Amino acid sequence: MAMKEIIQKNIQTMKWSAWLGWQMESNWTNPFKFLVYTIARPIASTLILVVMYLIITGGITYTDQFHYIYVSNAFFMYVFWVLFGITWVIHDDREHFQTMKYIYISPSNYFSYMIGRTLSKIIITTFSIFITLAFGVLFLGIPLSLTSVNWPLFLGVMIIGLLSLISFGLALAGVSFLTAKHSGGVNESIAGIFYLFCGVVFPVHILPTWAIAFSKILPITYWLELVRRALGLGVGVDTALASISTETSLIILCVSTIIFTIIAFSIFFLGDRLARSKGLIDMTTAY
Amino acid sequence: MKQSGGDILAIPAIEVKNLNRTFKTKAVKRKSKAEIVKALQDVNITIHQGELFGLLGPNGAGKTTLIKILCTLLLPSSGQAKVLGYDVDKEAHEIRHKINMVSGGETSGYGLLTVRENLWLFSQLYGMPTKIAKKRIDYLLKVMGLEHKKDSKVRTLSTGLRQKANIIRGFMTNPSLIFLDEPTLGLDVNASRLIRDFIKNWVKEKPGRTVLLTTHYMMEADELCDRVAIINDGKVLACDTPANLKKLINQDTTIKLEIRQVQDLSAFEGITGVRSFTHSHNITAGITKLKFILDDDATIADIVTAVPKSGSKIVSVEKTEPTLEDVFVTLVGRSLVNNDI
Numbered sequence: 029m030a031m032k033e034i035i036q037k038n039i040q041t042m043k044w045s046a047w048l049g050w051q052m053e054s055n056w057t058n059p060f061k062f063l064v065y066t067i068a069r070p071i072a073s074t075l076i077l078v079v080m081y082l083i084i085t086g087g088i089t090y091t092d093q094f095h096y097i098y099v100s101n102a103f104f105m106y107v108f109w110v111l112f113g114i115t116w117v118i119h120d121d122r123e124h125f126q127t128m129k130y131i132y133i134s135p136s137n138y139f140s141y142m143i144g145r146t147l148s149k150i151i152i153t154t155f156s157i158f159i160t161l162a163f164g165v166l167f168l169g170i171p172l173s174l175t176s177v178n179w180p181l182f183l184g185v186m187i188i189g190l191l192s193l194i195s196f197g198l199a200l201a202g203v204s205f206l207t208a209k210h211s212g213g214v215n216e217s218i219a220g221i222f223y224l225f226c227g228v229v230f231p232v233h234i235l236p237t238w239a240i241a242f243s244k245i246l247p248i249t250y251w252l253e254l255v256r257r258a259l260g261l262g263v264g265v266d267t268a269l270a271s272i273s274t275e276t277s278l279i280i281l282c283v284s285t286i287i288f289t290i291i292a293f294s295i296f297f298l299g300d301r302l303a304r305s306k307g308l309i310d311m312t313t314a315y
Numbered sequence: 316m317k318q319s320g321g322d323i324l325a326i327p328a329i330e331v332k333n334l335n336r337t338f339k340t341k342a343v344k345r346k347s348k349a350e351i352v353k354a355l356q357d358v359n360i361t362i363h364q365g366e367l368f369g370l371l372g373p374n375g376a377g378k379t380t381l382i383k384i385l386c387t388l389l390l391p392s393s394g395q396a397k398v399l400g401y402d403v404d405k406e407a408h409e410i411r412h413k414i415n416m417v418s419g420g421e422t423s424g425y426g427l428l429t430v431r432e433n434l435w436l437f438s439q440l441y442g443m444p445t446k447i448a449k450k451r452i453d454y455l456l457k458v459m460g461l462e463h464k465k466d467s468k469v470r471t472l473s474t475g476l477r478q479k480a481n482i483i484r485g486f487m488t489n490p491s492l493i494f495l496d497e498p499t500l501g502l503d504v505n506a507s508r509l510i511r512d513f514i515k516n517w518v519k520e521k522p523g524r525t526v527l528l529t530t531h532y533m534m535e536a537d538e539l540c541d542r543v544a545i546i547n548d549g550k551v552l553a554c555d556t557p558a559n560l561k562k563l564i565n566q567d568t569t570i571k572l573e574i575r576q577v578q579d580l581s582a583f584e585g586i587t588g589v590r591s592f593t594h595s596h597n598i599t600a601g602i603t604k605l606k607f608i609l610d611d612d613a614t615i616a617d618i619v620t621a622v623p624k625s626g627s628k629i630v631s632v633e634k635t636e637p638t639l640e641d642v643f644v645t646l647v648g649r650s651l652v653n654n655d656i
């Protein structure tokens with residue numbers, strides 16, 4: 029088959045699996061429910077954060093610290109939903125919908141199918157993040173405007189960051205091939221690690237030295253820092269990262285994304301192979 | 316493709332050589348050891364293109380395991396399996412364009428999507444052109460009597476209708492070879508009839524179309540299949556046309572006997588010339604049905620004389636044609652399914 033044809037076929041697969049993902053998230057029998065899930069849910073979780081922050085600081089929302097936490101949490105939604113979403117896709121397709129085996133034996137590349145499903149998660153999460161940021165600007169005085177954003181940096185950082193997230197999702201998919209629905213734990217722990225070590229709820233510099241070192245090898249740390257810099261919010265709050273220039277951060281993000289992607293692909297294909305040899309592609313909890 | 320038109324059909328649809336598959340089952344309790352289940356043992360089967368081939372065997376025989384290996388869901392433990400000339404392990408991708416699979420007795424599909432949307436999704440995963448996909452989906456919905464449900468969400472459908480939708484998904488891609496794992500499992504008589512007729516016609520419609528179906532209903536295997544492999548405990552015990560399989564046991568020596576108020580069935584055991592003997596009770600009617608497969612007619616007299624010894628009276632005696640069930644009983648020494656004889 030010609031290269032062009034192969035690429036077209038894989039894009040076709042991604043398109044329809046993204047469509048499926050979109051249907052699954054948005055087709056909650058009515059648009060009202062959809063709005064509740066994509067708007068009310070992120071705003072509610074953001075409000076919880078705001079309240080926690082207000083209790084700790086005694087009611088201050090206009091500081092850089094607050095902006096730091098607000099923006100980091102908003103963008104962390106990507107990490108959270110992609111990581112969890114992918115595992116759910118595998119477990120639900122396999123055990124609940126019982127479609128995984130049929131998708132697996134189709135001529136479509138399962139890898140591309142997973143990328144498509146991830147893309148639909150990303151699109152929906154983007155919507156939620158937009159709503160959260162808009163809420164922050166309107167009601168919490170987050171100083172963000174279209175002109176204050178460094179667009180080239182923002183777009184570049186988003187593309188690289190999302191690539192590393194997709195890779196991460198695929199690595200988790202590879203692991204999820206081998207785990208049963210209720211075994212859980214893996215992705216929760218990974219999301220938890222990122223939450224604590226990547227500068228989401230608090231700046232990296234307040235962590236112990238060993239944890240700062242660990243934090244500095246995680247691409248998500250650089251990604252969130254660069255997003256903050258691009259948006260001009262909470263910049264300089266994280267003294268552990270402030271000394272690293274934007275250029276250096278970008279290089280580190282790129283390199284770690286490449287390394288991550290290679291590892292993630294290997295995990296995916298290894299998981300796939302193991303699942304096929306152990307007979308787990310159509311596993312139900314009965315076995 | 317390398318082959319010319321004539322040669323393509325000469326390649327076996329399925330060629331299985333010394334195929335083994337084992338599973339390690341997890342230890343249920345800490346003390347109990349992990350067990351090794353031999354799901355398939357030294358299986359050798361060749362199925363030609365154009366055949367409607369049946370795997371007949373009881374639950375746990377290894378039928379699903381064989382199908383899973385052939386449709387590239389599962390790897391063999393050892394041995395070789397080729398589908399349309401391609402190795403299931405190394406050339407899975409080549410195989411996937413040409414096959415499809417449906418397993419019965421499940422409720423697969425995305426409940427939130429409509430029947431049509433589900434089918435459409437799969438047509439696109441198979442890269443079917445829009446026009447052809449629409450035409451085939453509509454046609455098959457009509458044939459399966461599912462037209463009126465095409466815009467219903469799959470989760471609102473009964474199990475039977477979902478199974479029909481699943482069957483459409485399998486045939487819609489126009490595979491050269493389709494695997495049907497217990498396609499009529501759990502369906503009512505009419506739905507089963509419809510699906511069996513559909514399968515029969517589908518194979519005939521175009522030369523080279525091949526079906527491998529599994530079943531534990533011997534009538535289904537008998538009625539549908541050009542050839543049948545009888546499988547038990549992971550081993551193929553016999554493989555031939557239903558007619559030839561029945562010839563394995565002597566044509567004229569299957570006897571059905573109905574007796575009343577039986578007290579002691581042991582009177583029928585150990586009669587020389589009886590190859591196998593099964594029975595079932597109808598308690599409310601007080602009638603016991605016995606079925607004997609005999610070496611020759613002369614033994615009939617011995618059986619009849621055993622009736623008074625068992626304390627019972629004859630209600631009816633009937634000489635019957637052997638069935639695949641009888642073949643199975645003869646080969647395995649027990650009944651295929653635990654119901655009426």
Ligand SMILES: Nc1ncnc2c1ncn2[C@@H]1O[C@H](COP(=O)(O)OP(=O)(O)O)[C@@H](O)[C@H]1O
Nearest residue numbers: 307338340352354373374375376377378379380
């Ligand atoms: N994934 C698995 N793990 C462990 N044992 C399995 C697995 N799949 C099948 N088996 C075992 O292999 C044997 C054959 O199963 P199967 O092929 O499903 O039989 P059939 O389809 O003829 O009913 C059974 O003993 C079954 O318990």
Ligand SMILES: [Mg+2]
Nearest residue numbers: 375378379496
């Ligand atoms: Mg089975």
